Amino acid sequence: MTDAIYPQVRIVPERFLNPETVEKLLNRIATTEGVRRILLKGQNLPPTVPYGPARGKPNPHPMKRTIQVCGQDVELQVHVGFIILELENRDPIPALREACDSVFTEFSYGLQEGRFMKSEATLSDYAKYGTEAEKDMIGMTDPRSKSGPIILQGVK
Amino acid sequence: MAYKPQYGPGSSKVAENRRKYMDPSHKLEKLRDATDEDVVLLMGHRAPGAAYPTAHPPLAEQQEPDCPIRKMVTPTDGAKAGDRVRYIQFADSMFFAPSQPYERTYLECYRFRGIDPGTLSGRQIVECRERDLEKYAKELINTELFDPARVGIRGATVHGHSLRLAEDGMMFDMLQRCILDKKAGVVKYVKNQIGEPLDKEVKVGKPMDDKWLKAHTTIFHSLGGVPYRDDAEYIEWVQRIHSLRTKYGFMPKE
Numbered sequence: 001m002t003d004a005i006y007p008q009v010r011i012v013p014e015r016f017l018n019p020e021t022v023e024k025l026l027n028r029i030a031t032t033e034g035v036r037r038i039l040l041k042g043q044n045l046p047p048t049v050p051y052g053p054a055r056g057k058p059n060p061h062p063m064k065r066t067i068q069v070c071g072q073d074v075e076l077q078v079h080v081g082f083i084i085l086e087l088e089n090r091d092p093i094p095a096l097r098e099a100c101d102s103v104f105t106e107f108s109y110g111l112q113e114g115r116f117m118k119s120e121a122t123l124s125d126y127a128k129y130g131t132e133a134e135k136d137m138i139g140m141t142d143p144r145s146k147s148g149p150i151i152l153q154g155v156k
Numbered sequence: 157m158a159y160k161p162q163y164g165p166g167s168s169k170v171a172e173n174r175r176k177y178m179d180p181s182h183k184l185e186k187l188r189d190a191t192d193e194d195v196v197l198l199m200g201h202r203a204p205g206a207a208y209p210t211a212h213p214p215l216a217e218q219q220e221p222d223c224p225i226r227k228m229v230t231p232t233d234g235a236k237a238g239d240r241v242r243y244i245q246f247a248d249s250m251f252f253a254p255s256q257p258y259e260r261t262y263l264e265c266y267r268f269r270g271i272d273p274g275t276l277s278g279r280q281i282v283e284c285r286e287r288d289l290e291k292y293a294k295e296l297i298n299t300e301l302f303d304p305a306r307v308g309i310r311g312a313t314v315h316g317h318s319l320r321l322a323e324d325g326m327m328f329d330m331l332q333r334c335i336l337d338k339k340a341g342v343v344k345y346v347k348n349q350i351g352e353p354l355d356k357e358v359k360v361g362k363p364m365d366d367k368w369l370k371a372h373t374t375i376f377h378s379l380g381g382v383p384y385r386d387d388a389e390y391i392e393w394v395q396r397i398h399s400l401r402t403k404y405g406f407m408p409k410e
Contacts, residue, residue, distance in 0.1 A: 015323045043319065043328055050330075052312025054351040061332045063322075079328060081320060106323070 004119040006036060007090050011083040011100060014107040016042065016063075021103060022080050023067040028099035029085065030070045030152045034092035038085055038152075039117065039140055042078035070152045084116045163262075165393035170382045174374045177255070177263045177301060184299035188361035195294050197358050198309050200348030201242045201286060208286050210238040232270040234285020241272075244293045245281040245349065246307055247314040249327040252369040252381055253306040259374045263301070268292050278317035279310065297360065300372055304343035305363035308333065311349035325363060336363065 017025075022040070029035055045064040049057045063079045085096070093113070100109050118125075118139025125138050133143040140149075163175040176182050193204040202209065212218065215236050220226055248256045255263075257280035261273040264282055271292070274281040284292065296302060297309070305326050308316065316328035324336045326343075331351040334343050345358040364372075376384035385391065 014320065016320050016328060018323045021323065043315070043330065045330060049351045050313065052350050054312070057352065059331055059351065061330075062335065063332070079322070 004115070007087045008114065008116050009085050009087065009093060009096065010112045010114065010116045011085070011096075012110040012112065013081075013104055014109060017080040019063060019065040019067050019076055022076065022083075023069065025083070025099065025103045026067070026069045026074070028103065029083070029096065031155055032092050032095045032099065033155050034088045035096075036086045036088055037117075038083065040076070040078060040080050040083060042081035044078055045076075069150075072150055072152055074150055075147075082116075086117060161266075163266075166387050166390035168376075168382045168387040168390070169371065170374055170376050171387060171390055173254075173372060174259055174262075177259060177374065178266050180267045184295070184301060186298055187300055187364075188298050188302075188304075190294060190297045190358070190360060192290065192294065194358045194360075195290055195297065197354055197356065198297075198345055198348055199242070199244055199289075199293060200311070200350060200352060201240075208234075208237065208239050211240045212238040214238050232285060232288045234288040235270060237285075237287065239285040239287055241283050242286045242289050243281050243283040243311070244289060244296070244309065245279055245311050245314065246296070247279045247310045247317045247327070248375075249306040249308075249316070249321065250318050250375060250377065251306060251321055251327075252366070252373040252375060252377065253317075254303055254369070254372045254374065255301045255307065256375050260296075260301075264292070267295075279314040302360075303364050303369060304334065304360045305336065306369065309345070309349045311351075313351060334360070 011025075026038065029038060045061045046059055047064075049055055049059050064076055066073050066075045068074070087093070090113075093111075097111055100111060121133075121135070121138050125133070129138065129143050136149075137143040137145070161179075163178040164171060166172070166174070177184070190198075196202065196204045215231055215238065246255070246260065248254075248260075257275045257277065260280040260282070261275045264271055264273050268282075268284070268288075270284050270288055272283040274283070282289075282292070301307075305321075308314070308327055308329055310329070310331075310333065313330050315330060319328045321327060324338070326334070326336055331347060333347040333349070333351060334345045336343050341362050342359050343361065343363060345354065345360060347353050370381060373381065376382055376387070378384070
């Protein structure tokens with residue numbers, strides 16, 4: 001969940017992004033002043049086949065890779081379709097547009113302002129995760145996941 | 157007067173394609189050369205070259221009950237030999253794939269015998285006797301009904317038909333059964349339809365370009381394609397059928 005006082009933007013590219021493109025874009029975004037949080041959203045790429053006759057067999061996928069963002073390893077678990085950002089204020093938006101323009105040269109994208117992160121836990125969240133769940137993670141990723149958020153030293 | 161099927165209404169290119177694919181007198185354009193072995197590998201029901209497992213003895217060897225229907229209907233090769241019933245399933249991207257589930261079911265019913273199609277929003281499965289299936293699957297893959305990038309052969313985990321495409325123009329596939337070989341520009345299957353790795357890659361040809369796809373698609377699309385609302389004849393007929401079947405629900409007395 002997030003504090004609703006911070007502005008949020010969502011980057012919606014016309015295509016699902018390759019890990020190389022995500023790497024390029026995140027390195028630009030993470031070094032932009034005023035970005036608090038980055039959330040990568042997209043279709044899940046499970047490590048094993050989840051159902052069907054081949055259930056449990058390994059599922060190698062070229063889009064599931066570890067990328068380098070500001071010197072940190074980030075393991076992609078989704079085929080990235082949206083990038084949601086939480087900003088300190090609206091000032092970095094022109095710089096973000098510029099970053100997107102330089103990375104998305106082959107196809108178009110949309111940059112939307114709005115509310116894209118959960119600000120309150122829903123009844124379903126309580127039913128699924130209980131009252132002890134880490135509040136920061138609800139609506140971002142599975143709060144029961146053992147891997148926590150990755151902390152990037154962007155401009156600091 | 158002999159019955160002449162009209163296949164479907166519409167004056168747009170999409171409607172014309174729909175009718176064309178359904179019409180068994182239209183010979184489907186052959187675009188690629190997947191071999192019998194390729195098709196067997198993609199489906200993964202038996203090893204290439206292995207004998208067809210059977211579900212019952214061949215019809216010639218078993219006593220058939222005295223049934224007028226059985227006398228009327230000639231069994232297909234698969235039924236004659238007592239093959240098992242097996243399936244192939246396709247997912248068609250909404251981004252101008254040449255076929256879509258309803259279209260597939262219609263055209264298969266017009267063109268093939270002894271089939272049991274299942275139609276869902278994002279995928280279509282067709283079941284029949286194994287050796288008939290291989291023959292039909294080959295036709296479905298080798299002709300203009302298939303595009304390597306926008307159509308997926310997916311037995312399980314089919315999600316992807318309504319999603320944005322990947323950067324290289326491929327439809328999303330959680331199991332990544334097929335990969336675009338960038339050097340050769342050819343799509344190759346590295347897993348069979350249920351996601352088991354293949355011993356040998358199966359090449360299914362080059363993805364078709366956007367111009368070809370838009371000329372051959374059977375999907376109305378308001379973003380870049382033919383919008384449904386632009387086909388007045390189609391709308392008129394759909395509304396007519398809707399209205400008649402709604403009124404029939406009240407059992408009108410004429």
